[in-house]
Amino acid sequence: MSLSLKKDYQVCEEIGRGRFGVVSRCFSTLTGNSFACKSIDKTQLLDEIDRECLDKETKIMNHVVGYENIVNLVDVFEDETHLYMILDLCQEQTLYDRILQINRSFSETEACAIFTQLIGAIGHCHRRGVAHRDLKPDNILFDQWNNLKLADFGSADWVNGDEKMEGIVGTPYYVAPEVILGREYNEKVDVWSAGVILYIMLAGIPPFYGESPEEIFEAVIRGNLRFPPRIFRSVSSSAKDLIRKMLCRDVSRRLSGEQVLRHPWIISGGETRAMVDLT
CATH class of the missing domain: 3.30.200.20 (Phosphorylase Kinase; domain 1)
Structure with a gap:
């Protein structure tokens, strides 16, 4: 030592x-x-x-x-x-552990309180010219005061203006389709991953599922985003709107981190309630 x-x-x-x-x-x-x-x-x-x-x-x-x-x-x-x-010393329990522990989905206000801190950290990284590239619940920690702490920058890379990144990095459930396809990509891969995390917090299941990494990758590439009525019956249309705009396969139409922070669901603290949308 x-x-x-x-x-x-x-x-x-x-x-x-x-x-x-x-x-x-x-x-x-x-x-x-x-x-x-x-x-x-x-x-x-x-x-x-x-x-x-x-x-x-x-x-x-x-x-x-x-x-x-x-x-x-x-x-x-x-x-x-x-x-x-x-x-920084954090609690041993990660967001992944919390998701498993509660054995149910988070309420919208619970999810929003955590997610707003996460997207704030992502926005800070992007403003500083950094993409995390491996956002997942396992890398989201909490300090002794229960404040979120984004961790593990082992896959992070620099974002230089219009210059794109390349290389397949990340974790199957959370990786953006443009990464899997081997294309050049930008920091919006983090927005996709954060959208998957939000979906899981509100649903208790991932939006794209498979029995193997290959099957998961295929589901991500297809991008057939669904909100099963049985699971999402009590989730507001505003929350689903935000998820759709983050899990958008067209990168040019996908929200940036700063745009996510300005979405009505975030501004409302997850308390927006609208007519149940069964799409």
Whole structure:
């Protein structure tokens, strides 16, 4: 372990584990404040692309630092075999865990309170020229005061004006169709993923389903968005309108993050009620 890390932080019990390392609770030896230490085993990185992503992750996190709904990168240490990232300490329970725990859909006001924080974080990233590219409930954390914290920028990339991104990244249920099709794409892939998350919070099921990643990809590409009446009978037409405009296969017509924040459903706090729409 890095001598500088040992000097500044006391690393305690493991609280999480990922593909290339572990997350442990730690505290500052100077202030006593608690943090999370993400330890990444560089010897497990498979190729140069993985190493480039790791380097990019720390740079991007430093670039978006300071926004209330994004996990802050507090410190970085490195030795011959590991990279150590000191991060805000969050609850172990992710949004994915909350979705499983309640065993039902969220009310519109519950969903809107969480979603508004998420889309605010996404908008901040986009204004700073960053696309997250792997939005999913597993990467949405909460601090001790229950504020949302967007995490895991390992797949994030820079967005430079009209220059497009490429490469298939993301998670099957949440990835945008233009990514699957191998096309160049922009930051609106995050809006698609956020739309899937909102659908799941309100329905308890994903909008595009399959028994395997290949079947899920096929369903996403078809983009046959449905709102089953049995599940959506109590969901407002305003919420469904927002989801339609986020899960729009035509990227030019898909809302931007800033436009999502101005949608009536968001402005109302999820309290908009209209005639039940059975489409």
